[in-house]
Amino acid sequence: METSPKPVTVTIDSHQISVPENTTILEAARQHGIRIPTLCHHPALSAWGGCRLCVVEVDGNPRLTASCVMPVREGMNVVTTNDGIIAARRLILEFLYAERNHNCMFCSQSGDCELQALAYELQMDHLTVPQSFEAFPVDITSEYMAFDHNRCILCGRCVRACREIAGAYVLNYQKRGIQNQIAFDLDVSRSESSCLECGVCMQLCPTGAIFSRYRTHRSVLGHPKSARQVKDSFCTGCGLMCDTQLVIEENHVIRVDGCLHSDHDGPILGQLCARGRFEILKTPGHRLLTPMIRESDGTWNPSSWKVAMDRIEKNMNGFNMGIFGLVSSRCANEQIMIFRDMMLKGWKADYLNVLEGPSLRSIADAWTELGKTFLALKESHAGRILDADHVLVVGVSAFNTQPAIGGIIRRIVLEKGVPATVIGSVDAISPRTRHYIRVTPGKEPVLVQAFLAQVLKSQHQPGTPAWESVLSEFESIDIQKSLSLAGLDASDQEIFQSAVNTFAHSQSPIIIAGRGVMGRFGVNCLRHLMLLSLTKGILPENALRMIILKPDGNSTGSLKLGIPAGNTIYRPGAWQRGVMLLEDENLSDSLVLNRLNALDFLAVITPYFPEALADKAHVLIPRPVGLEEEGTYTSLNGQENRVRQAALDRPDQVSESWQTLLALIQRTEFHPGYARWKDIHTSVMREIRAG
Ligand code: SF4
Ligand code: SF4
Ligand code: SF4
Ligand code: FES
Numbered sequence: 001m002e003t004s005p006k007p008v009t010v011t012i013d014s015h016q017i018s019v020p021e022n023t024t025i026l027e028a029a030r031q032h033g034i035r036i037p038t039l040c041h042h043p044a045l046s047a048w049g050g051c052r053l054c055v056v057e058v059d060g061n062p063r064l065t066a067s068c069v070m071p072v073r074e075g076m077n078v079v080t081t082n083d084g085i086i087a088a089r090r091l092i093l094e095f096l097y098a099e100r101n102h103n104c105m106f107c108s109q110s111g112d113c114e115l116q117a118l119a120y121e122l123q124m125d126h127l128t129v130p131q132s133f134e135a136f137p138v139d140i141t142s143e144y145m146a147f148d149h150n151r152c153i154l155c156g157r158c159v160r161a162c163r164e165i166a167g168a169y170v171l172n173y174q175k176r177g178i179q180n181q182i183a184f185d186l187d188v189s190r191s192e193s194s195c196l197e198c199g200v201c202m203q204l205c206p207t208g209a210i211f212s213r214y215r216t217h218r219s220v221l222g223h224p225k226s227a228r229q230v231k232d233s234f235c236t237g238c239g240l241m242c243d244t245q246l247v248i249e250e251n252h253v254i255r256v257d258g259c260l261h262s263d264h265d266g267p268i269l270g271q272l273c274a275r276g277r278f279e280i281l282k283t284p285g286h287r288l289l290t291p292m293i294r295e296s297d298g299t300w301n302p303s304s305w306k307v308a309m310d311r312i313e314k315n316m317n318g319f320n321m322g323i324f325g326l327v328s329s330r331c332a333n334e335q336i337m338i339f340r341d342m343m344l345k346g347w348k349a350d351y352l353n354v355l356e357g358p359s360l361r362s363i364a365d366a367w368t369e370l371g372k373t374f375l376a377l378k379e380s381h382a383g384r385i386l387d388a389d390h391v392l393v394v395g396v397s398a399f400n401t402q403p404a405i406g407g408i409i410r411r412i413v414l415e416k417g418v419p420a421t422v423i424g425s426v427d428a429i430s431p432r433t434r435h436y437i438r439v440t441p442g443k444e445p446v447l448v449q450a451f452l453a454q455v456l457k458s459q460h461q462p463g464t465p466a467w468e469s470v471l472s473e474f475e476s477i478d479i480q481k482s483l484s485l486a487g488l489d490a491s492d493q494e495i496f497q498s499a500v501n502t503f504a505h506s507q508s509p510i511i512i513a514g515r516g517v518m519g520r521f522g523v524n525c526l527r528h529l530m531l532l533s534l535t536k537g538i539l540p541e542n543a544l545r546m547i548i549l550k551p552d553g554n555s556t557g558s559l560k561l562g563i564p565a566g567n568t569i570y571r572p573g574a575w576q577r578g579v580m581l582l583e584d585e586n587l588s589d590s591l592v593l594n595r596l597n598a599l600d601f602l603a604v605i606t607p608y609f610p611e612a613l614a615d616k617a618h619v620l621i622p623r624p625v626g627l628e629e630e631g632t633y634t635s636l637n638g639q640e641n642r643v644r645q646a647a648l649d650r651p652d653q654v655s656e657s658w659q660t661l662l663a664l665i666q667r668t669e670f671h672p673g674y675a676r677w678k679d680i681h682t683s684v685m686r687e688i689r690a691g
C-alpha cells in the first residue's frame with residue numbers, strides 16, 4: 001500500500017514550514033512564496049544542479065548549497081538571502097557573462113531573457129572578472145530556429161528538454177573546457193541532425209541562445225512585454241489538440257508556447273511540433289478582406305457583398321447536376337455542418353468531400369465494414385501509447401500529420417525498451433525500430449493481410465460467430481505467396497516472422513496506421529489492422545488498440561458529420577458548379593486542382609486570396625482565420641470535443657464564417673432549423689456525439 005510522504009518541518013528565512021519529505025529546498029521555498037533565483041532549473045525538467053545560481057545557506061554552513069537539488073530534512077534552517085549569498089550569486093553570474101558574448105543589444109531575446117533579468121535583479125552593472133573574446137558559431141540552418149552559441153550558458157535545459165519532453169535525444173554536450181558546447185547528434189548542424197524542430201529546447205532556453213526565426217522583431221526594444229497578452233488556447237493542427245499559450249501583440253500571435261507540466265505520466269508533456277509552434281506564425285498569403293469577382297478578362301476586382309452573394313445564388317440555384325462542395329477539415333465543426341447542409345440540402349450536391357477526400361473515405365468505409373461483424377468500437381487515444389508493450393507502425397512515412405505521436409513512441413522505446421515494428425516504405429522511427437519490414441509503397445495491404453493471417457494462426461481467438469467468420473475469411477490466405485508478392489526476401493521474411501511473434505506475445509500492443517494504408521485501396525487494409533488489434537481484445541473504454549493518423553486537424557469532426565457524402569467516385573468532367581470552404585491551406589500541390597479545370601462556376605470562401613485557384617474560381621468570399629472566431633474541434637480519436645475561443649480580433653469588414661454561410665443557405669430552398677450561434681453549436685454537438 002502506498003503511504004503518503006512524511007511531513008518535515010524546516011525553517012526558511014525564519015518562517016516555519018511543513019512540507020513532505022524529499023521536497024527540495026527550492027520547491028519548499030516556492031510553495032511558500034519565497035523567491036530563490038534559478039537558471040538551470042525548470043519545473044518541467046529533472047533537476048540538475050549545474051549553474052549554482054540557486055545557492056542558499058543551510059544550518060549556518062559557509063559552504064553554500066544548491067537549493068534545487070538539496071532535499072529538506074527535519075529541523076533544517078535555511079537562509080535564502082544575505083550579503084554573502086548575493087555576492088556568490090553575482091560572481092557566478094559574472095562568470096557566465098564573461099565566458100561568452102552576452103553584449104545583448106543585438107540579441108533577439110533582449111528584454112525577454114532570464115539571464116539578463118537576473119543581472120538586473122542582482123544589480124550586476126559591470127564585470128569584475130576578465131571577459132573572453134572567443135567567437136562561437138551561430139547555426140541558422142533551420143527554417144524555424146537559430147542557435148547562437150555565443151549566448152549559451154551551458155545550463156543544459158535544452159538537453160534535458162530534448163530528452164525528457166521531445167524524447168528525441170538530439171542535443172548533448174561536446175568538447176571540453178572553454179570549448180564546451182551544446183551539439184546536435186555527433187556535432188552536425190541542426191538541419192543535418194535528427195532534430196524534429198519541435199522547438200521545446202527553444203521554449204526552455206533561458207537566454208537568447210536558441211531563438212525563433214519568426215516574428216523575432218517583436219521581441220526587441222520598443223515592444224515592451226507589458227504590450228503583450230497571453231491567452232490559453234489549443235492547437236487544431238492535427239487532432240491531438242495540444243494545449244498552447246499564445247503570446248499576442250497588436251492582434252498578432254508573435255509566439256506559441258506549449259503548456260509544459262511536470263506530470264511525467266501525460267502523453268505529450270507540453271511538447272508542440274513545428275506546425276503548432278512555428279507554421280502558425282507564417283502568413284499563408286494575401287488576406288482577403290472584401291469579396292472579389294473574376295471578370296471575363298481574368299482580372300480580379302473587389303465587389304460588394306450583395307453582388308458577390310447574388311452571383312453565387314444565380315450560379316448555384318436551379319442546377320441539379322454536377323454540383324460539388326469541398327471543405328477544409330481544418331475548419332471548426334459548426335462551419336463544416338452549415339457548409340454540409342448548404343451543399344447537400346440547399347444545392348443538392350452530388351459530391352461533398354474534404355480536400356483530402358480519398359483518405360477519409362477509406363477510414364469511414366473501414367469502420368462500416370468492421371461494424372458488420374464487431375459493433376460500437378472506437379479508436380484509442382495517444383495516452384494509450386504509454387501503456388503499450390509493442391508498437392506496430394504501418395504506412396507512416398513520417399509523423400508529419402501528428403508529429404507528437406512520433407515523440408511519444410520514441411520515448412517509450414528509449415525509456416522502457418518497448419519493441420517497435422515498422423511496416424512501410426520508410427522507417428519512420430529509425431533508428432529506434434526493432435523490426436523494420438520495408439515494402440514499396442502500395443504493398444502494405446498485402447503484408448498486413450499476411451501479418452493478420454499469421455497472427456490468427458498462432459493465437460487462439462474466442463469461438464464467437466464474429467471470430468468464426470473472420471477465421472474462415474483468413475484460413476485460405478497463402479502467407480508465403482503474400483510475402484513474395486510484397487517483395488520480401490529471405491532475410492525480410494525472418495524479420496516478418498520475428499515481428500509477428502513479438503506481436504503475438506504482446507499483451508497490450510498499439511497499432512499506428514498512417515497515410516500508406518489509406519486511400520482508395522486502403523479500406524481492407526484498415527479493416528485488417530482493426531481486426532489485428534481486436535486479436536488482443538478491446539480496451540476498457542471499448543476502444544481498439546489502434547490510432548489512425550488522419551490527414552488534417554478536424555478530420556474526425558468531418559467524419560462524424562458525415563463527410564465524405566454522396567457520389568465520391570470522381571469522373572472527369574462530372575463537376576460543373578461548386579463551392580469551397582478553405583482555412584489556410586496552400587493548394588499549389590493539391591491533387592484536387594486537376595478536377596477544377598473548366599468549371600462553369602466556382603465560389604471560394606477563404607481567409608486568404610487562393611493563388612492556386614486564381615484562374616479557376618469565379619467569386620471569392622472572405623472569412624476570418626481560425627484564431628479569429630470561436631469553434632468546436634474534435635480530437636483525433638473522436639472522443640473529445642473542445643471549444644476554441646477567438647484569440648484575435650476579426651477585421652471589421654469580415655463577417656464570422658457561420659454568418660456568411662447562413663446568409664448563403666438562406667438563398668437556397670432549404671431552411672435550416674438553426675439561426676443563432678447557440679442553436680448551431682447545440683445542433684452540431686448533438687450530431688457529433690451521436691456520430
Ligand atoms: S542553449 Fe540555452 S538551454 Fe541550452 S544550454 Fe545553452 S543556454 Fe542553456
Ligand atoms: S527542436 Fe526538439 S528535437 Fe530538435 S533539438 Fe530542440 S528539443 Fe530536440
Ligand atoms: S502535435 Fe498536432 S496538435 Fe500538437 S502542436 Fe503539433 S499539430 Fe498541433
Ligand atoms: S538552478 Fe539550481 S543549480 Fe541551477
